[in-house]
Amino acid sequence: MIVLGAKGHAKDVLVVLNETITVESALSFFDDYTKPEEALFLGKYPIIHSLNKIDFSANPHFVSAIGTPHLRKQVVEKFKKAGGIYQTVISKHAIIGALDVQIGQGSNIMPFVFISNSVQIGEGCLINTSAQIHHDVKIGNYCDVSPGAKILGRVTIGNNCNIGSGAIILPNIILGDNVTVGAGSVVVENCLTENTIVGIPGKLKNK
Numbered sequence: 001m002i003v004l005g006a007k008g009h010a011k012d013v014l015v016v017l018n019e020t021i022t023v024e025s026a027l028s029f030f031d032d033y034t035k036p037e038e039a040l041f042l043g044k045y046p047i048i049h050s051l052n053k054i055d056f057s058a059n060p061h062f063v064s065a066i067g068t069p070h071l072r073k074q075v076v077e078k079f080k081k082a083g084g085i086y087q088t089v090i091s092k093h094a095i096i097g098a099l100d101v102q103i104g105q106g107s108n109i110m111p112f113v114f115i116s117n118s119v120q121i122g123e124g125c126l127i128n129t130s131a132q133i134h135h136d137v138k139i140g141n142y143c144d145v146s147p148g149a150k151i152l153g154r155v156t157i158g159n160n161c162n163i164g165s166g167a168i169i170l171p172n173i174i175l176g177d178n179v180t181v182g183a184g185s186v187v188v189e190n191c192l193t194e195n196t197i198v199g200i201p202g203k204l205k206n207k
Contacts, residue, residue, distance in 0.1 A: 001017075001026055001027055001028075001059070001061045001063065001087070002027075002028055002030050002054065002059060002061070002062040003017070003027060003028070003029045003030065003062070003063055003064075003065050004031075004063065004064045004065055004066055004072070004076065004079065005029070005030070005031055005064070005065040005066040005067075006030070006031035006038075006047050007031070007033075007066075007067070009065050009067035009126075010029060010041065010065035011042070012065075012128075012129075013063065013064075013065035013089060013108060014042075014045075014065075015111070016089050016108070016111065017063070017089065019091060019092050019093075020092070027045050028045060028046045028047070029041040029045055029046070029047050029048065030047070030048045030049075030062070030075075030079075031047055031049065032049055032050060034047055036049055051078060051079070051082060054082070054084075056082055056083035056084055057083070060083060060084055060085045061085050061087050062079055062085070062086060062087065063087045063088075063089050063106070063108075064076055064086070064108065064124060065108075067126070067144070069124075069126075069142045069143065069144055069160055070142070070160065072126075072142060073124060073141075073142045073160075076106060076124055086106040086123075086124075087105075087106065088104075088106055088108075088109075089107075089108045090103070090107075090109040091109060091110055091111040091112075091113070093111040093112055094109045094110070094111065094112065094113040094114075094115065095112075095113070095114045095115070096109070096113075096115045097116050097117035097118070097119065098117070099118070100117055100118040100119075101115060101117060101119050101120075102119070102120045103115075103121045104121055104122040104123035104124065105123050105124070106123055106124045107121055107122075107123065107124060107125040107127065108126045108128075109127050110127060110131075111129055111130075112129055113127050113129065113130065113131050113132075113133075114131075114132045115127070115133045116133065116134045116135040116137075116153075117135055118135050118136045119133055119134075119135070119136070119137050119138075120137070120138045121133070121139045122139055122140045122141035122143065122159065123142065124142045125139060125141070125142065125143045125144070126143075126144045126145065127145045128145060128147045128149075128165075129148075130148050131145045131146070131147065131148065131151075132149070132150045132151065133145065133151045134150075134153045134155075136154045137151050137152075137153070137154070137155045137156075137157075138156045138157065139157045140157060140159035140161065140177065141159045141160070142159060142160050143157060143159065143160065143161045143162070143163070144161075144162045145163045146164050146167070146183070147165050148166045149163045149164065149165060149166060149167045149168070149169075149181075150167070150168045150169070152168070152170055152171045153171045153172075154171050154172045155169050155170075155172070155173050155174075156173075156174045156175070157179075158175055158176045158178070158179065159177045159178070161175055161177070161178065161181075162179075162180045162181070163181045164181050164182045164184065164185065165183045165184070166183055166184045167181045167182065167184060167185045167186070167187065168186045168187065169181065170186065170188055173187050173188075173189070173190055174190045174191075174192065175191050176192040176193050176194070177194065178194035179191050179194065179195055179196075180195075180196040180197070181196075181197045181202065182196065182197065182198035182199070182202075184200070185197055185199055185200065185202040186199075186200045186202055187202040188201040188202055189201075189202070191204060
């Protein structure tokens with residue numbers, strides 16, 4: 001399996017992968033930003049520096065470990081176009097409801113996440129450590145929910161959104177595409193267009 005990225009979030013994803021993958025040689029990391037002389041990730045796993053060096057007929061499966069949503073989407077689309085198969089990563093230490101839960105292709109569900117019943121999470125999302133997603137929440141594609149963030153019941157979040165660490169989104173809130181919620185903010189009103197919400201209570205930064 002190939003892991004996209006060989007920087008900070010890749011170290012976290014490796015923790016989850018090592019919960020289930022025991023053969024170290026089965027993992028390699030792709031990062032075309034690292035220097036060519038950087039041959040190993042954490043001194044152990046091979047780093048691939050060019051998409052052209054991957055034989056997808058022999059090794060089609062890949063997971064994302066890129067922390068920035070728009071960059072993650074760009075690299076994932078290149079890999080899928082080249083014949084890669086995008087895999088979801090779910091920690092065995094996450095608590096996930098058994099009823100009416102949809103987790104999109106390629107998403108990362110990290111340790112100690114809580115996901116209730118009747119939740120929809122789109123493609124390529126990162127639900128980071130100890131985040132909480134409560135009942136009847138819908139999250140679009142390529143969103144990040146940072147560590148400790150809480151999304152309460154019946155919230156709808158669009159595509160390419162970033163929910164900061166420790167943020168709280170109150171029930172029934174609607175966020176449109178490309179919305180950023182600052183760390184520790186409490187979202188108390190809808191934000192239907194691209195904007196940034198900061199503070200307690202949360203205010204639109206661009207107003």
